[in-house]
Amino acid sequence: MRMAIVGTGRMGMAIRACARARGHEIVTMVGQADNDAGSGLTRERLAGAEVVIEFTTPNAALPNIRRLVELDLPVVAGTTGWFDALPTITDLVTARGGALLYAANFSIGLQILLRAAGAMARAARGLDTFDAAIVETHHTAKLDAPSGTALELQRQLRAVDPDRAFPITAIRLGTVPGIHRLAFDGQAETLNLEHLVRDRAVFAEGAVRAAEWLPGRPGIHTFSDMLFGETP
Numbered sequence: 001m002r003m004a005i006v007g008t009g010r011m012g013m014a015i016r017a018c019a020r021a022r023g024h025e026i027v028t029m030v031g032q033a034d035n036d037a038g039s040g041l042t043r044e045r046l047a048g049a050e051v052v053i054e055f056t057t058p059n060a061a062l063p064n065i066r067r068l069v070e071l072d073l074p075v076v077a078g079t080t081g082w083f084d085a086l087p088t089i090t091d092l093v094t095a096r097g098g099a100l101l102y103a104a105n106f107s108i109g110l111q112i113l114l115r116a117a118g119a120m121a122r123a124a125r126g127l128d129t130f131d132a133a134i135v136e137t138h139h140t141a142k143l144d145a146p147s148g149t150a151l152e153l154q155r156q157l158r159a160v161d162p163d164r165a166f167p168i169t170a171i172r173l174g175t176v177p178g179i180h181r182l183a184f185d186g187q188a189e190t191l192n193l194e195h196l197v198r199d200r201a202v203f204a205e206g207a208v209r210a211a212e213w214l215p216g217r218p219g220i221h222t223f224s225d226m227l228f229g230e231t232p
């Protein structure tokens, strides 16, 4: 397929390598320097792209995604920290008959953790001898805290057990690509569910697989929808 990438940082580069390894052509990569508020995302610049993958910064993501949807291009959105604007983007995608797939985390392992976490929270419901918390660790250059993944984990856990807060502690440390841990602590026992990324190539592969899947599927999708056919 012919793909375009918006964002030339750690993830943009990892996505380019993964897409090429899977036999795709990268028609263009758009960085910050020539894309103030989405202005560099033109029909000419993106000519030939069948799908666009967006991994930039929380502030840049919204104008970029809006512009890409207005250009009627399917968008895989990996940037975190903009999800408060999902209702607005959903309206735009629906009005234009576009296609958007977004996820705070494109790792398959993390998506499995979300489902396992839901089962844990369900089993521990009403057991007040247990306390529960989320801890996430990421590299020091990450702009948003807590991570979008930790917030999504918390949202799903609260839906299962509204009586627990599932507070999040965010740690920024060195070059860690991403660690998420859900802990249930009892009087004399601790239950940990942890996902640790050793290489951000896992996110890149998930995003490229999403880009292969999205064209021809109008609407708003999550990575979970794609993997499991439904959002847990």
Ligand SMILES: NC(=O)c1ccc[n+]([C@@H]2O[C@H](COP(=O)([O-])OP(=O)(O)OC[C@H]3O[C@@H](n4cnc5c(N)ncnc54)[C@H](OP(=O)(O)O)[C@@H]3O)[C@@H](O)[C@H]2O)c1
Pocket: 006, 007, 008, 009, 010, 011, 012, 030, 031, 032, 033, 035, 036, 037, 038, 055, 056, 057, 058, 060, 064, 077, 078, 079, 080, 081, 103, 104, 105, 106, 107, 141, 142, 200, 203
């Ligand atoms: N969903 C997932 O699975 C997943 C996984 C990892 C990371 N993420 C998220 O993905 C995002 C990017 O992560 P990263 O590690 O690649 O960050 P990064 O290395 O800091 O790269 C961000 C890139 O975005 C570029 N940028 C900023 N504004 C832009 C604009 N208007 N147009 C085009 N490019 C623009 C920056 O350009 P300059 O270099 O010129 O400033 C930079 O190259 C973050 O929000 C992160 O949390 C998501």
